[in-house]
Amino acid sequence: DRKIHSATHEEILKGATTDIYFLRTLDILKEMDLDSTTVTAEIFPRKHGVFAGIEEVKNILKNKDIEMWTLDEGEEFSPKDTVIRIKGPYKEFGAYETVILGALASACGWATAAREIKEACGEKSFLCFGARHVHPSVAPVMERAAVIGGANGASCILAAKLLDIQPSGTLPHAAMLIAGDTKKIAEVYDEVMPEDHKRIVLVDTFKDEVEESLRIAKALGKNLYGIRVDTPSERGGVTPNLIKELRYKLDMAGYNYVKIFVSGGLTPDRIKKLSEVGADSFGVGSYISAASPIDMTMDIKEVEGKPVAKRGRLPGLVDNPKLKYVQL
Amino acid sequence: DRKIHSATHEEILKGATTDIYFLRTLDILKEMDLDSTTVTAEIFPRKHGVFAGIEEVKNILKNKDIEMWTLDEGEEFSPKDTVIRIKGPYKEFGAYETVILGALASACGWATAAREIKEACGEKSFLCFGARHVHPSVAPVMERAAVIGGANGASCILAAKLLDIQPSGTLPHAAMLIAGDTKKIAEVYDEVMPEDHKRIVLVDTFKDEVEESLRIAKALGKNLYGIRVDTPSERGGVTPNLIKELRYKLDMAGYNYVKIFVSGGLTPDRIKKLSEVGADSFGVGSYISAASPIDMTMDIKEVEGKPVAKRGRLPGLVDNPKLKYVQL
Amino acid sequence: DRKIHSATHEEILKGATTDIYFLRTLDILKEMDLDSTTVTAEIFPRKHGVFAGIEEVKNILKNKDIEMWTLDEGEEFSPKDTVIRIKGPYKEFGAYETVILGALASACGWATAAREIKEACGEKSFLCFGARHVHPSVAPVMERAAVIGGANGASCILAAKLLDIQPSGTLPHAAMLIAGDTKKIAEVYDEVMPEDHKRIVLVDTFKDEVEESLRIAKALGKNLYGIRVDTPSERGGVTPNLIKELRYKLDMAGYNYVKIFVSGGLTPDRIKKLSEVGADSFGVGSYISAASPIDMTMDIKEVEGKPVAKRGRLPGLVDNPKLKYVQL
Amino acid sequence: DRKIHSATHEEILKGATTDIYFLRTLDILKEMDLDSTTVTAEIFPRKHGVFAGIEEVKNILKNKDIEMWTLDEGEEFSPKDTVIRIKGPYKEFGAYETVILGALASACGWATAAREIKEACGEKSFLCFGARHVHPSVAPVMERAAVIGGANGASCILAAKLLDIQPSGTLPHAAMLIAGDTKKIAEVYDEVMPEDHKRIVLVDTFKDEVEESLRIAKALGKNLYGIRVDTPSERGGVTPNLIKELRYKLDMAGYNYVKIFVSGGLTPDRIKKLSEVGADSFGVGSYISAASPIDMTMDIKEVEGKPVAKRGRLPGLVDNPKLKYVQL
Amino acid sequence: DRKIHSATHEEILKGATTDIYFLRTLDILKEMDLDSTTVTAEIFPRKHGVFAGIEEVKNILKNKDIEMWTLDEGEEFSPKDTVIRIKGPYKEFGAYETVILGALASACGWATAAREIKEACGEKSFLCFGARHVHPSVAPVMERAAVIGGANGASCILAAKLLDIQPSGTLPHAAMLIAGDTKKIAEVYDEVMPEDHKRIVLVDTFKDEVEESLRIAKALGKNLYGIRVDTPSERGGVTPNLIKELRYKLDMAGYNYVKIFVSGGLTPDRIKKLSEVGADSFGVGSYISAASPIDMTMDIKEVEGKPVAKRGRLPGLVDNPKLKYVQL
Amino acid sequence: DRKIHSATHEEILKGATTDIYFLRTLDILKEMDLDSTTVTAEIFPRKHGVFAGIEEVKNILKNKDIEMWTLDEGEEFSPKDTVIRIKGPYKEFGAYETVILGALASACGWATAAREIKEACGEKSFLCFGARHVHPSVAPVMERAAVIGGANGASCILAAKLLDIQPSGTLPHAAMLIAGDTKKIAEVYDEVMPEDHKRIVLVDTFKDEVEESLRIAKALGKNLYGIRVDTPSERGGVTPNLIKELRYKLDMAGYNYVKIFVSGGLTPDRIKKLSEVGADSFGVGSYISAASPIDMTMDIKEVEGKPVAKRGRLPGLVDNPKLKYVQL
Ligand SMILES: [Zn+2]
Ligand SMILES: [Zn+2]
Ligand SMILES: [Zn+2]
Ligand SMILES: [Zn+2]
Ligand SMILES: [Zn+2]
Ligand SMILES: [Zn+2]
Ligand SMILES: [Zn+2]
Ligand SMILES: [Zn+2]
Ligand SMILES: [Zn+2]
Ligand SMILES: [Zn+2]
Ligand SMILES: [Zn+2]
Ligand SMILES: [Zn+2]
Known part of the structure; x- marks a missing residue:
């Protein structure tokens, strides 16, 4: 007897729309005693655009034990610019990757067309x-x-x-x-x-x-x-x-x-x-x-302070002078 | 202190996301004693695609004093095919035009790409x-x-x-x-x-x-x-x-x-x-x-049983054998 | 005090709109005793089209001592088809080349577009x-x-x-x-x-x-x-x-x-x-x-019964089964 | 027994080559007592070109009770430039629209190519x-x-x-x-x-x-x-x-x-x-x-001094500093 | 005092035009006691063409302790067809790779254009x-x-x-x-x-x-x-x-x-x-x-009878029914 | 029992790779007592490039009774530049046209690509x-x-x-x-x-x-x-x-x-x-x-000091300030 298929605010905030594999990842890392590893992750787009959606992201991550830096809504970004940087134990935010990227992708796509x-x-x-x-x-x-x-x-x-x-x-x-x-x-x-x-x-x-x-x-x-x-x-x-x-x-x-x-x-x-x-x-x-969402990628750039990257990407943080520290 | 910007199910069902001009229209038609005029409206797309989203539409229009015909989810449509026909007093459904079209546009866009x-x-x-x-x-x-x-x-x-x-x-x-x-x-x-x-x-x-x-x-x-x-x-x-x-x-x-x-x-x-x-x-x-929504248009085709149309469109109903009567 | 610049019927019939060099040619050939040389000339287009204008051509050449074969008005021709063949002493028709070709070019251009x-x-x-x-x-x-x-x-x-x-x-x-x-x-x-x-x-x-x-x-x-x-x-x-x-x-x-x-x-x-x-x-x-005239070319194909041609063209008559003998 | 199909000078001057509907128009306007309405008409081209043919137009309109302004032969015009303006009772020149436009179209096309x-x-x-x-x-x-x-x-x-x-x-x-x-x-x-x-x-x-x-x-x-x-x-x-x-x-x-x-x-x-x-x-x-004629349009711009236009055109005169008053 | 820069027949036959790195390879493999490893090498083109040049190749490899299979001169080959297969101790033919490929590349290029x-x-x-x-x-x-x-x-x-x-x-x-x-x-x-x-x-x-x-x-x-x-x-x-x-x-x-x-x-x-x-x-x-040479590649496909290949290539022999055993 | 098909140095130097028609030409000119005619020939390319191969050409023409001017190896040339000029009795160098042009064409093609x-x-x-x-x-x-x-x-x-x-x-x-x-x-x-x-x-x-x-x-x-x-x-x-x-x-x-x-x-x-x-x-x-050879043309420009040329070419020498006299 659910009348509408969209997720409710509560479902979103508690991570119900995340991809299943992030939960599995946390289980396995826990088994390896690695779920509290301190990592730094960065989010970047592939296209030029206008930043939007960060207010929701802040609400989603409120009260997590992490540090976060980000652009302001309305600012423009270029391809591969770091638009958000998050640092903290992986278990604090890992499961929200799907939700965060999605909130930004849609909002940035529409803001850019406007x-x-x-x-x-x-x-x-x-x-x-x-x-x-x-x-x-x-x-x-x-x-x-x-x-x-x-x-x-x-x-x-x-x-x-x-x-x-x-x-x-x-x-x-x-x-x-x-x-x-x-x-x-x-x-x-x-x-x-x-x-x-x-x-x-x-x-x-x-x-x-x-x-x-x-x-x-x-x-x-x-x-x-x-x-x-x-x-x-x-x-x-x-x-x-x-x-x-x-x-x-x-x-x-x-x-x-x-x-x-x-x-x-x-x-x-x-x-x-x-x-x-x-x-x-x-x-x-x-x-x-009808503007396409601007797809965002989240890459882990440091693990316990050491630069890492998968094949094809360059390890270590990518600076962006527009990033500002956010009080969550 | 709203944490997420999307509309809640309740807001959607009560029409809070509709375009303002539909409410104004009802006010004015009422002033003219025309708000209960019986009209037949038809919804059609401009592109080929796969039909989806109708379950939500039915829930939105549940208990309204109207008759409705529609395609099944998963059926394919061609440009200008009638995918929904609604008949009843305009005040019963006029204010939901925005909501209905939007629910279909997004769902049909994604289903078609899939x-x-x-x-x-x-x-x-x-x-x-x-x-x-x-x-x-x-x-x-x-x-x-x-x-x-x-x-x-x-x-x-x-x-x-x-x-x-x-x-x-x-x-x-x-x-x-x-x-x-x-x-x-x-x-x-x-x-x-x-x-x-x-x-x-x-x-x-x-x-x-x-x-x-x-x-x-x-x-x-x-x-x-x-x-x-x-x-x-x-x-x-x-x-x-x-x-x-x-x-x-x-x-x-x-x-x-x-x-x-x-x-x-x-x-x-x-x-x-x-x-x-x-x-x-x-x-x-x-x-x-990233599939574009498939934009839908709702046109009034009959007013009190008489064919009408704005300039550029052909007056009267457009038959589609795939349409089935829906019990709301 | 000429009010209109177009040629009158009399001017056209007496050759006043011909190119000057045809008159000179006749003078010189006469000096060489060649102006009565019997030649066969053929007229052909470079494009596909519909034949028109021949009634005027017949009137222009009426009473000349020549033989003529031609297509009917309304018949279609292909590139390089012979549409008119004229045989006789060169002095009888040489000076009318400009006039004949022009009458056909304009009429055929318009008939073809129609x-x-x-x-x-x-x-x-x-x-x-x-x-x-x-x-x-x-x-x-x-x-x-x-x-x-x-x-x-x-x-x-x-x-x-x-x-x-x-x-x-x-x-x-x-x-x-x-x-x-x-x-x-x-x-x-x-x-x-x-x-x-x-x-x-x-x-x-x-x-x-x-x-x-x-x-x-x-x-x-x-x-x-x-x-x-x-x-x-x-x-x-x-x-x-x-x-x-x-x-x-x-x-x-x-x-x-x-x-x-x-x-x-x-x-x-x-x-x-x-x-x-x-x-x-x-x-x-x-x-x-605005249809372009269909330019016509008149080539001398025989001189005293012997095939001739300038460089680039093939000597001798080019048969076309549609040609009919014309009584002038 | 007409040997050549072109119009003679006399036929042109007395309007025999005009389109039939202009004569009908005059009949009907007369029936409505409107044939002497004072109108201002302007002639304009759709393309850039060189002006020619006006000498014939002047001869055609000689002795009519109208005022006329025009460019000189050899002057260049741009698309939509007024090249001729005529003012007077419609019956004085209405029937010559076909003839005037045609004389200009052909001459301007050839002059422009040259x-x-x-x-x-x-x-x-x-x-x-x-x-x-x-x-x-x-x-x-x-x-x-x-x-x-x-x-x-x-x-x-x-x-x-x-x-x-x-x-x-x-x-x-x-x-x-x-x-x-x-x-x-x-x-x-x-x-x-x-x-x-x-x-x-x-x-x-x-x-x-x-x-x-x-x-x-x-x-x-x-x-x-x-x-x-x-x-x-x-x-x-x-x-x-x-x-x-x-x-x-x-x-x-x-x-x-x-x-x-x-x-x-x-x-x-x-x-x-x-x-x-x-x-x-x-x-x-x-x-x-083979240069295409430069098609000319004659639009009525004022009726009894008041700006008019058909749908799609702007009412009123269009100034062109090159226009000079002509003594007919 | 060499008057002409081309290689003489003797220089070609004794391998003087080979690439230096093949000689070095043999030195190093010898140091590793691997120079007598039995290998099977195959030669293949990247384009369609006509086979030529094999007579010279046979003369170059005459008296080597190897087995060889090849196409006939004048036969056509498709991209990636095996055109020559050589089996034997690597030191017997490794140094001739440059020479063999070059003799085929030029001859096949010219024969194909012809x-x-x-x-x-x-x-x-x-x-x-x-x-x-x-x-x-x-x-x-x-x-x-x-x-x-x-x-x-x-x-x-x-x-x-x-x-x-x-x-x-x-x-x-x-x-x-x-x-x-x-x-x-x-x-x-x-x-x-x-x-x-x-x-x-x-x-x-x-x-x-x-x-x-x-x-x-x-x-x-x-x-x-x-x-x-x-x-x-x-x-x-x-x-x-x-x-x-x-x-x-x-x-x-x-x-x-x-x-x-x-x-x-x-x-x-x-x-x-x-x-x-x-x-x-x-x-x-x-x-x-001016026909481009048809570049040939020689790949080692087996080492001591076991299929091998570098990244990007498929290990093991590639059959071609046109190959015939050659008596050297 | 020739193992390799390429020409030996000796064959090249004695003209064995020349085209047969140059030998026939010398026979016939001799019959006409024209084989010792003094001619000036010039060699030119059709494309821009880098000059190479002249050392071999000098060795081929060593001891002939001719004068020669040429560019240095490594110099660039433009289309139709004279790159070599040879003057002397035709029989001294006529038979080497094929050999000289070929030596230059290949070497210049490769040098240009490099x-x-x-x-x-x-x-x-x-x-x-x-x-x-x-x-x-x-x-x-x-x-x-x-x-x-x-x-x-x-x-x-x-x-x-x-x-x-x-x-x-x-x-x-x-x-x-x-x-x-x-x-x-x-x-x-x-x-x-x-x-x-x-x-x-x-x-x-x-x-x-x-x-x-x-x-x-x-x-x-x-x-x-x-x-x-x-x-x-x-x-x-x-x-x-x-x-x-x-x-x-x-x-x-x-x-x-x-x-x-x-x-x-x-x-x-x-x-x-x-x-x-x-x-x-x-x-x-x-x-x-795979660089294409840069085809060279040798044209006779003077015969006994008088400018000549075939149809399509301009008679007489074409100066090039880069040409230097060569001591053979
Ligand atoms: Zn921007
Ligand atoms: Zn991957
Ligand atoms: Zn389909
Ligand atoms: Zn509208
Ligand atoms: Zn046709
Ligand atoms: Zn010519
Ligand atoms: Zn101009
Ligand atoms: Zn109209
Ligand atoms: Zn083939
Ligand atoms: Zn490699
Ligand atoms: Zn260069
Ligand atoms: Zn030639």
Whole structure:
């Protein structure tokens, strides 16, 4: 009668998601009286990226008899940089290798993708809309990592709560389709929402995007903060030419205060091109949610103070000036 | 004082990870007396894949006043196939769109990658070793999906428990490095483990893989089930030539009963080539863990029995003979 | 005070557009008493194509003391096929080489492009809309060649007259822009035109193509023969997805008798794709008008009955079973 | 009993080659009392090019009640530059859209290709030899445009007359083949031509080009102005190595005053390479004659002084500082 | 005062060209009392090819106390095929490894290239003209290998003597240049040579190849066996078009008995194309002379009857049914 | 009863390896009283390279009644540079064309490849190990050319003798396999060799290269000069990662004085990469031995002081400031 397959917080903290072979290793080392051997382990990635997930790692290792050094969340790392160093009796942390590496891999993957989007946006803002593309248990982990990487907000309610911000987002196509007319629902939306809410209306459901935008701008007047364009791929998606025409015609009709918000399969490249012709803000989903985890490796670098390594690796510690000592 | 950022089961079930705009939509539709409108929504993917994650979706929608049709776990779908159809008052399920799509996207992504591995393995078996590459909260979700896709086992303890199987795996490099010699630890491992455990020893830590394999085979005799080769990329990884030589020399020395288990960056292509020259079994990590979620779209296809669609989509239901009615 | 730079019919017939060196050649050969030498010349192309232009050539050579063999208009030729053979005293036709080759080159180029369009259309029809892309003096030459190649009609009035058919075409964007609304002008157009005229209305000027089509279909009812879609490249052009949606929604609304006519940068490839999803008829401009002329070469193959050739060519006649004797 | 299919000057001027739909448009607008609406239309190309053909356009629009601004012949334009602006009652010029655009498209295409050749030639000269590759009615239009683009002369007699220059050209292969020996005909050509004519002899008909050049140079002595090399593709065409050898051996034999004139499939690239090794002058055919027309678009930008545009285009005038007011 | 740097036959036979480390190996093995160890060594290539050079190897190993198995000259081998197996005390043949491998590598490389030419020639014949591209000491080795591969003759006098055939070849460009006229020297050549000599005359030195061929054919009449075309790359080399024209014009003039012999940078591809249009015979230089040696490896596969191998290779003999026992 | 097929020194010097047609040419020219014609011939290559082989050419032409100019061995030449000029009666040297060109072609090919290796090595040294890949008669010719190109030594005994240097090289895999253990044979090798011999031991025969290197370093102590790594392609060859790890672990163990010598399929590119991570010296085989000969052409440029050339070439001498007069 377990309804959801994800691990609970308690299961994670007590190591239930670890790989079986770490438990076996501890049994065997104990048999050899080696389980308390002092080792120094280092964690490193194979790719460039943005560091995230360390807060969970600290909670997992809290109260263990070890020393730890690490990077801060949001800092960038290069391939083979040491991002965490742990020193202590192997039995204190050996069984958590799976859990630690996994927490970092996912978070760093999402934070890194968000950073690439941020670099494309420059001064302009973007929201993370990826919650619908990942398992709900990690949706808040992802949106939190996206904000570390540079996102200006998130639509997932729980994520916003964790980050202590307001969740963001407009009305979806479903609302329009049920109401049957964009203008009709936009008017109710305008009435219902609190005064300080920034009204943004989705304009591609029924009519030509430009025609609908002008119609909504006329209906809501100064109350309209922006319009959202999300043209589906079957209609060619949102193109620079469309945004250019939309901006031009909104301005011509006196609506230069209306912002243009774009969503739908956005990538850094597309964002740069749309931004140049007048898009003001972006909603990004798959580019962040589908980012591959950044795989992390944990290597034992010293055993009882002596450098070691397996074949193919160089023995001994690898210094990284960004590492800071962490109080657990 | 929340230690882990993932959503708890309770949070997921009560919709805390949904996107904010669905709640707003319900408010506004209510204002318009439209929240109880009967709608039929369909969920479809954009890519070919293997269906997984539906058990969680059923639990999420349990006790709602809706009708639902869906595929079985493990069935394959093509692009634009309807994989779920839901009919009922919009307020009954509208707010769960984010959660449902996310649960499917992740699970289908992993199951599909596992199926590709399965097709490369043919009659041979493989284990999912990807737990270390994803957030611990979804590690059991991933390993469960991998088994749906075709994996013969998993190393994550909790996943094995959920699947009601024994977790699998050998000893890691860390054990070898702390013990300082592969033969020494292999002998203790052999003593300590229950008789029916299949002893598999990792052979690339200190010595030439072939030399170490012969040394371990001599030491453990008939107790040795197999050896694992995981040569790091710095040493060229595991190649067909290496496996061919290893098999040849094990056989020549009379150890033809010793299985060869391979791990390290495996893909369907590499598995096919290694299998041809004698590898017996495989451990697969990133190929499964880094699989992109298969994004799902939920479109409203009928409103009060009348076909609707936004611009770019075709109104009305899309039949799929694989759909079965589900008792919630 | 010549208003137009093209050659008049009289100038062409008397050889005024020939290259100067042919006149000089005749002077010099006369000085050598060689201008009456009997020669056999053959004309051949370098590419595959469709033969056109021979009617003008016959008129140019009418009453000359020569024998001539040639292909029929509309027949296909392969590279190096003899398409015309002329035998007679060199002075009778030598000065017309430039004129003959030019008349064929242009006409064959256009007819060949039209044939490629025809092959893409299969049973469906297409009109040549290229008059606006070529000098008005050759617009009727081009449209005539297009009909030889397979076009079902032409929009150029003079061309239609030469071909003894009705000129075809709908109303242009200019009409819509001046009237300010597509429906308004469509209604007047419907009133004004004779009953048997097939009413086709252009629908992409102001609104979403699908919305406008349904609006016009409702307004004109059974009087509407078809709609024309000519979406500009700035809006992604006419795509298979758009046609598919348009056909689907016209049918759903009961307008399955309304034909879909497409124009705008059409090529054989695009026509095939649009035809598959429901386009009924096509308007083709640049693909025909911008077709390169098919350059023709005239080589002297016999002098006084003896095979000759310049270096690089093979002396003597090249037989072609398609050649027929022509009465001049 | 029309012998040639091209339009006569009278037909062009009275609009007989226009597309039928412009006449219909006028009828319908008249019915709506809109045919005298004041509109401003602009013509623009999609590509970079050289402007030509405006003289004919002015003659076509002479005496109409409109204002017009335009570029000069020979000026370059960029994509989307306004090249012509016309303002006045629509009925005054609407029916001439087809004719005007066509006159420009062909002339600009040829002038642009000629300009590219000119840029490759630098200080050296080239002649347009393309008359044999286009319909005789437009041969003078093409050669005139080529001269606007940069050609130093033309071989078509009528074109030369229109341009008030001497037509240029040497003797063709036909002359050599009938005479049977290059030297024999060269000697007669030398005798017959006026003293100030620049004698150029074609040398690739029967013998090795170098051997024949030296033979002709010896025969004509100081009377020889140059030789023409036109080696056919079957013999590898005219190559830089051949020109280098020819120049070297002419110089070695004391004929350094003999110019080398090249023809046969020349392109800007080949001209640059041949020029570097000693070619003095060029005859260019297909590169100019097969140049695609540069399609022009006429858009209505203002109706009764108010900016308009169809979907996908930006309303209102587009300024171009090169535009000058034209007195019609 | 050594005039030539190549090794003499005596130096080769006594091992003076061996690598120094084989001598050292024997010294050290002797010190260890291992120099008389019985070993079995096998020689194998890495590429497909044609076997040649074994006659020299047999002479080098004559009178050694060993057993040997080998392929025949002219047989083909595949990658990793055993081409020679030697069994005996290591000191009997160890020092000859360098010499044996080298003799095979060069000869097999040349024989293989000749075989590729042979396959392109089909029934037609070709001569090896590569002597001028390799050191004179190996010119006869190369031409002998070429004949094993399929060449029908060789121009090197010593090679012909070794092969007991007549050396072949025509007159070079030097002869033509000194005589100053091809016809003049061809006539003397015709007079001087014995009656049964096949007269072949090189025709590209001074004049157009076709013109010169017809001139020589007329001068020598039925005495002319063939003409050789060797057009230099500066003039485009010998092309299929040239051969086609040459054959056509020789036949037209009644010289259908005159053979066409081609030389100059020939490859299998070019030979196939030239053969199709009438070339009768070929002279091949660089394609054979520049063929890379086919590197051979000698591996010890058994030591005192026990299979051995270094890392990366499989221990024990590799059977090849083509191997035959050799009586030394 | 000729045991080896290569030409002897005497055969080479008396012209026995020349092409037959040069002898025929002399006969015919004699018949025409032209064999004593004074000609100037020049030899040129088609590619950039390093000059070698001239010492043999001088010996071949010694005592002929000619004048000669040439480059020095080791000088570089560009395509079409005159590298040798010979002036004198044709009969004095005409028959040696084949021999001279061949001697240069092979030697220049090898010297050029060695120069490319030298440029990749920079300050580091390399040995030529290619003797096993070419016919033994030219092995000393090749190794001599390699030293001219930049090699620091050679393993072929005779080549070393000609160059008056010590032959170089370590022990081969055969020695290790017969002895059965690398350490055992390394110890005997250490005892047996003279004190000043630089001991280099091959370490990849039986064990992991790093493990074996440390084992040998411990056994031989300060006597060990270097180790040689020659990992076969079946095991991935020698890679930068392997050398980096080897250097790191040798240094860590206190053996920083031990040099790393690499062999096995080396190219300039691979040498650069291996050198950067710590390789000290290189053994190069196929890159040099398989270098294509650099084909040379001898053209007659003057006959009795008058410039001549065949079609396609420029008559007269081509100056090269590097040419020096040679006293024969
Ligand atoms: Zn970055
Ligand atoms: Zn949308
Ligand atoms: Zn599948
Ligand atoms: Zn490993
Ligand atoms: Zn066809
Ligand atoms: Zn349009
Ligand atoms: Zn320009
Ligand atoms: Zn020509
Ligand atoms: Zn073969
Ligand atoms: Zn030649
Ligand atoms: Zn160089
Ligand atoms: Zn080796």
